[in-house]
Amino acid sequence: MRVEVSAPARLHLGDLDPFAVGRLGYAPILAIDKPRTIVEAEEADALAVQGPQSDEARVYAKRILEAYGIEGIKLTVKNTAPRHSGFGSTTQLCLAIGRAIAEAHSLNPTLVDLVKALKHTSTGGVYTFQLGGFVVAGGLTAGPDERMLLREKPLIPPLILHSDFPEDWRFVIVRPSGATQGLSGEAEERVFGRLKQTRPPTRLIHKGYFLLASKLLPALIEKNAEEFGKALTDIQTNVGRIYLPVQGSIYNPGSQWLVPILRRSGALGIGQSSWGPTVYAFIDSPEAAQRMAEKIRGRTGKAASVEVAAADNRGATSRALR
Numbered sequence: 001m002r003v004e005v006s007a008p009a010r011l012h013l014g015d016l017d018p019f020a021v022g023r024l025g026y027a028p029i030l031a032i033d034k035p036r037t038i039v040e041a042e043e044a045d046a047l048a049v050q051g052p053q054s055d056e057a058r059v060y061a062k063r064i065l066e067a068y069g070i071e072g073i074k075l076t077v078k079n080t081a082p083r084h085s086g087f088g089s090t091t092q093l094c095l096a097i098g099r100a101i102a103e104a105h106s107l108n109p110t111l112v113d114l115v116k117a118l119k120h121t122s123t124g125g126v127y128t129f130q131l132g133g134f135v136v137a138g139g140l141t142a143g144p145d146e147r148m149l150l151r152e153k154p155l156i157p158p159l160i161l162h163s164d165f166p167e168d169w170r171f172v173i174v175r176p177s178g179a180t181q182g183l184s185g186e187a188e189e190r191v192f193g194r195l196k197q198t199r200p201p202t203r204l205i206h207k208g209y210f211l212l213a214s215k216l217l218p219a220l221i222e223k224n225a226e227e228f229g230k231a232l233t234d235i236q237t238n239v240g241r242i243y244l245p246v247q248g249s250i251y252n253p254g255s256q257w258l259v260p261i262l263r264r265s266g267a268l269g270i271g272q273s274s275w276g277p278t279v280y281a282f283i284d285s286p287e288a289a290q291r292m293a294e295k296i297r298g299r300t301g302k303a304a305s306v307e308v309a310a311a312d313n314r315g316a317t318s319r320a321l322r
Contacts, residue, residue, distance in 0.1 A: 002042040002321040004078075005100040008312035009035050009087035010128040011171065012274040013232060014239040016208035018192060019200035023139025025157065028212060028235075029088075030135075030165060031128035032173075032309040037092040038078040040321065041100035051077030053093060060094040060118055064101045067117035068109075073101050085175060086273030091125035094118045096316060103318055112156060121154040127162065132315035134220060136161040136212070165311030166223050170289035172281040174262065174296060175305045176255050188275075195246045204242050211235045225284035229268025232282055236271035252276030261299050265292045286310075 008031040017026045039057075047065060049058045057077050065073065075097065081087035098114045109117070111130050124137030138158035215231035218224075240250030249256050255277040262270045266288070267281035281296070283289045289308045297306045 001104045001106065002040065003100050003103040003318055004038065004040045004321055005096045005103070005316055005318045007037045007039075007092040007096045007129055007316040008032055008132060008314075009037070009081040009089070009092065009309075010125050010273075011173075011271075011278075011280060012086060012088065012124070013271060014208065014235045015123070015243075015274075016212060016235070016239065017139060017205050018195055018242065019205060020139070020141070021200055021202055021205045022209065023141060023157075025123035026137070026139035026209070027124055028134065028136050028216060029124040029128055030171075031132040031312040031315060032171065033312040034307065034309050035079070035081040035087060037080050037089065037096050039093070039096040039100045040076040040078060041097070041104040042074040043104055044072040044074040046072040047075070048072075049075045049077070051075075053077055053080055053083070056090075057093065057097055060097045060120075061101060063119060064098050064117055068102070068105070068107060070101065070105055073104065075101070082175065082278075084275075086276055086278035088122070088125040088128070088274075091120065091122040092129060092316075094120050095126065095129045099316065099318060115154050115156055119154055121156075123157055126156060127159050128312075129316050131162050133311060133313045134161075134163045134165045135159060136217075161217065163220060164313045165220070166225070167310070167313075168285050169225060169228075169311065170283050170286055171309050172262075172265070172267070172283065172289055172293045172296060173278060173307050173309050174255075174258055174280065174300070175278045176258060177303055177305065191246050195243070198245045201242055204238055208235060208238050208242070211238065225268055225282075229282045229284075232269035232271055236269075240272070247275075251279065255279045258300070258304060261296060265295050267292065 011030045013028040015027050081089040083089050098118050127135040138160040140155045219227035251272050262281040269282035272279045293306050293308050
């Protein structure tokens with residue numbers, strides 16, 4: 001059988017608690033309709049991998065083959081989200097590979113089993129892959145010296161909330177050209193280690209939980225775009241202050257110059273996804289988003305890419321190919 005899996009990217013809307021005062025990595029996360037990760041898998045006698053990120057794809061494909069006793073697969077990576085830019089590209093790539101290979105061999109593993117086979121810890125992208133929409137991932141628990149992201153036995157955060165996101169709401173996503181990629185892998189582990197050596201800013205961490213529970217989530221449920229945007233900006237500023245000792249500024253230094261442009265564009269809310277360098281402006285309609293995107297393009301020129309994205313309320317999809 002030949003199967004294609006298409007997975008949405010995600011925007012990470014703020015790691016509220018990197019010190020695990022409550023739970024490490026407690027965060028709101030949103031699946032977006034672009035960019036997408038697209039992977040094709042076809043039964044084969046041996047492992048063959050082609051397309052972008054083929055070396056990394058081969059690692060995850062081998063893990064699935066070994067976990068399920070599969071001899072081979074022909075794997076084609078057709079598209080990936082920009083790597084380490086705040087889109088959750090690693091999580092979407094490995095899960096898309098796992099699901100495509102499993103379905104090509106008529107297997108139907110649970111999400112937990114698939115994540116275990118892939119040996120990949122994600123702080124919430126597993127749920128935007130599986131469910132789409134808006135999720136609140138409940139963070140992780142681990143000892144002070146325990147590795148969190150790079151570990152043999154992966155961790156899966158509890159799902160605190162899942163909700164569809166309003167169909168008309170949009171994000172104008174802006175990525176500076178030539179900016180340094182966001183942190184991942186060993187570099188990310190080291191930075192978290194450095195951050196944990198500083199004194200936990202408990203007041204800021206408590207404020208983040210408050211903003212999420214009493215401002216952002218009610219605004220989402222009531223579909224109040226103005227209040228949602230304000231709460232989103234407040235959360236992002238708060239998170240930036242928490243990460244100031246290792247990031248050096250409220251926003252990624254490579255994208256900081258874009259923030260005043262987003263503020264002047266008419267956005268209801270602004271923020272940075274994960275470590276960046278991707279930043280975004282939130283607005284309440286497709287028409288307003290297009291006007292905003294043109295305004296931002298006019299001010300950034302070739303120094304940044306600008307794209308409008310809607311929420312993806314479906315999650316990853318698959319289809320059999322002839």
